[in-house]
Amino acid sequence: MTEIKAPKKLIEVALPLDDINIAAAREKSIRHGHPSTLHLWWARRPLAAARAVIFAQMVNDPGYERSLQRGVNKKDAGKERERLFEIIRQLVLWENTNNETVLNEAREEIWKSWRETCTLNKNHPRAAELFNPEKLPAFHDPFAGGGSLPLEAQRLGLESYASDLNPVAVLINKAMIEIPSKFAGRKPVGPIPKGVRQTRMTEDWSGAKGLAEDVRRYGHWMREEAQKRIGHLYPKVEITTGDLRPRVFSCE
Numbered sequence: 449m450t451e452i453k454a455p456k457k458l459i460e461v462a463l464p465l466d467d468i469n470i471a472a473a474r475e476k477s478i479r480h481g482h483p484s485t486l487h488l489w490w491a492r493r494p495l496a497a498a499r500a501v502i503f504a505q506m507v508n509d510p511g512y513e514r515s516l517q518r519g520v521n522k523k524d525a526g527k528e529r530e531r532l533f534e535i536i537r538q539l540v541l542w543e544n545t546n547n548e549t550v551l552n553e554a555r556e557e558i559w560k561s562w563r564e565t566c567t568l569n570k571n572h573p574r575a576a577e578l579f580n581p582e583k584l585p586a587f588h589d590p591f592a593g594g595g596s597l598p599l600e601a602q603r604l605g606l607e608s609y610a611s612d613l614n615p616v617a618v619l620i621n622k623a624m625i626e627i628p629s630k631f632a633g634r635k636p637v638g639p640i641p642k643g644v645r646q647t648r649m650t651e652d653w654s655g656a657k658g659l660a661e662d663v664r665r666y667g668h669w670m671r672e673e674a675q676k677r678i679g680h681l682y683p684k685v686e687i688t689t690g691d692l693r694p695r696v697f698s699c700e
């Protein structure tokens with residue numbers, strides 16, 4: 449049996465833990481745009497930590513050649529490791545979650561490490577199947593729970609699969625990973641609410657923006673329909689800015 453040459457991964461050697469911890473703790477107070485607002489999940493993993501560990505599992509440690517008896521300059525390996533840490537420090541920031549420049553830098557590192565691994569294993573009898581330098585290995589979390597890991601694997605450019613015993617977890621993962629990727633970059637198709645300006649042809653519908661707009665449009669449509677059909681069964685209320693408790697002013 450031909451031995452597989454598996455370079456040591458960055459996560460096996462070192463991680464900028466303080467930076468990851470700070471970003472993960474900070475993320476807890478972020479509500480707007482965070483998947484935690486999609487549906488309650490009691491053991492949600494921070495996206496920052498998930499992103500950092502997947503990156504560090506995919507990237508070869510700069511001193512990896514040591515484990516393959518090729519010899520490496522320790523000082524250069526340390527410098528290179530620090531460069532990778534800096535990528536992680538940027539990667540874990542909530543503000544950079546959709547920053548394509550930062551994400552692309554991380555994705556390129558993952559590709560670089562994968563190609564290195566493929567080169568090391570090019571003489572393996574199953575190299576064409578297992579070590580294709582044009583195809584990254586896919587990611588599967590069989591106990592995906594709240595889906596932080598498959599979501600971040602997808603963000604880092606991996607084909608991502610999630611499964612779980614719990615149907616709530618499956619629903620969260622479908623809504624977060626499967627459906628948005630199917631509609632990525634598509635324009636919204638829902639009915640534009642009355643009184644709202646028509647969207648311009650040049651509108652940016654990258655990522656899940658079109659899908660999000662459709663959720664808003666159909667949500668608005670459903671609310672209007674509900675109002676038309678059963679609205680008369682409910683009392684009218686006035687919501688004031690100072691006091692969020694509704695005041696009933698008509699009960700007809």
Ligand SMILES: C[S@@+](CC[C@H](N)C(=O)[O-])C[C@H]1O[C@@H](n2cnc3c(N)ncnc32)[C@H](O)[C@@H]1O
Binds near residue numbers: 491493589592596
């Ligand atoms: C610790 S949580 C998942 C953590 C997850 N990786 C995350 O980052 O949020 C464990 C999950 O495993 C699921 N689970 C437990 N036993 C399972 C089984 N036999 N098959 C599939 N999923 C299972 C549970 O429903 C739960 O969502």
